[in-house]
Amino acid sequence: MATDTPILGELTTTWTPPSQCAVAVAQCSTCALAWQAQECPGGTSVQDDAGCWPPRTRNVATPVPLMDWGVYSPGIACPAGYTTACTHDGSKQRGDFSFHWRPQSSETAVGCCPVGFKCAVMPDYNNAQTCTRVATTGSVLTALCEAGAMAVMAEQTVPFVVTDSQGATTAVRALDVKAPLFQLVFQASDLPGFVSSSSKATTSTTLSPGSSSSIPTQTGSTTLSPTGSSPDASGAAPALSNGQVAGIAVGATLGAVGLVGGLIMALCYKRWKRRQESKYEMLQRQYQHMPPPPSSGTMSYPDSAALSYYGGYVAHDHTKAWAGGQPYHVSTELPSHVSTELPSSTPPLELDSSRR
Template structure:
């Protein structure tokens, strides 16, 4: 059975996803809700971006493969065993026996296939072509649109309204990004990152989230430490109040103040106890005026 797949050749390891390819392009209409990355404005039809992928947003293919939009998935990079920088494995298949995604291009029995997408994107199909998909449903995001051959920047806030000429309610925006299908003969480590559901938001440049979201591990640890410190403070305050109350129950000892000591009068002897004591009576005696002289022997 002939191989009818488009083999783009090996994936160049030095190729990196250009930063400008992270921009979101949305057709210039108030009801449009499907945006794409890796696009550029179509000067031939200035109000649309259809069929105008940016060649710089795909790894180069080897001749005779020609970059001719619309790519519609384009082909398979083989041999390849590592996603380009900025991309991660979002889906995989091991031969024809194990797969978590129906790849656009057939997987052979002896191949290990990976679908590479930006972080927080999932493998998906859009109009028959494989793509990376993310759902933006909450917060603020910057979208580019094409008007008269030039690029126009618009602010978009979901799920409320389109902030442009006119207002309309928008529930969510579906964003597509280029998907790179890799094939090799050796299994390489899978770092699947498909934790994006339709209710989550993309974490790409030019986005602001208005919602609180879940707490990170660091935030949870900080809250736990704060609660512990507050609890310890309450216990210390309660112990202090209890000690103060216990000490207030001890009857005070009576101690004379210095002012009281200074004001007390000290009675002389004989006046103690409040009963005066009279001195003992003495009889006056007259002394002789002369004394007999005596000679010493």
């Protein structure tokens, strides 16, 4: 900042102002302009209350009024009930507000205003910077100064009608409320979790949860953090490394191979099962067409001969049920019509002379 910029002190923690600092004090009951952070020095007069400003650690004068009083440096925490309302980046010479005390190229300026207020200048007061809110609806806590003290403190619902001591009525349709703008100035090295460029080459630092957000929020207070810790404004995700890409490719390939292999195994199993069922059905049909048993007696023959005789495999169960529902028992005796003699066309076997 410029060498002539008055530094009020540091503001690195959240400071809580007294409750009366949020009261909007007007100079008259029909006035459409009121000021927060005021005191009543005597009679009906109103002036800025230095007690509503964060503590000063430097020996600075206290002018009246407290307009463009100075800056807090390093300043990284807005008071309770205040939030970041405007900023100016000195390195880019760009921002949404032109501060009275311009930041240098290595600095960033922040304007802290009460929640619902915005940064503004007052042309009638030499373009002094301030916070403003024009209330057209809702309620505002207002007060008047009487005999050197705040009086008639009440929630005023806008718009409202005021009747003076003479009986005249005045309608106030909008109430312009002003509040002090606290200007904070900081460098990147002032922020929690800051890592210098020389240290980044050998080490990395993870910001604490309390200092991870640099986006202004409409909350009771705001703590700033390194701009480098905020996400890319475009919202784009960081690019994948070569190793991550290779890992994704290998995983996808293995998954595809496993899926194809599983389908092939399922198909083979289905075909095998179909063949087994077909064989079973064929054997069942052969079994159902077997000739009925003799009217008396049993058939006795070896199991293997029975299987050959009936031309196929039957379950090795000696008790079977015929179509008539009567069981029969397979024995090892051959039926009488099965010949055990070789046919006549088969010549007898002669032993060689050595075996005679």
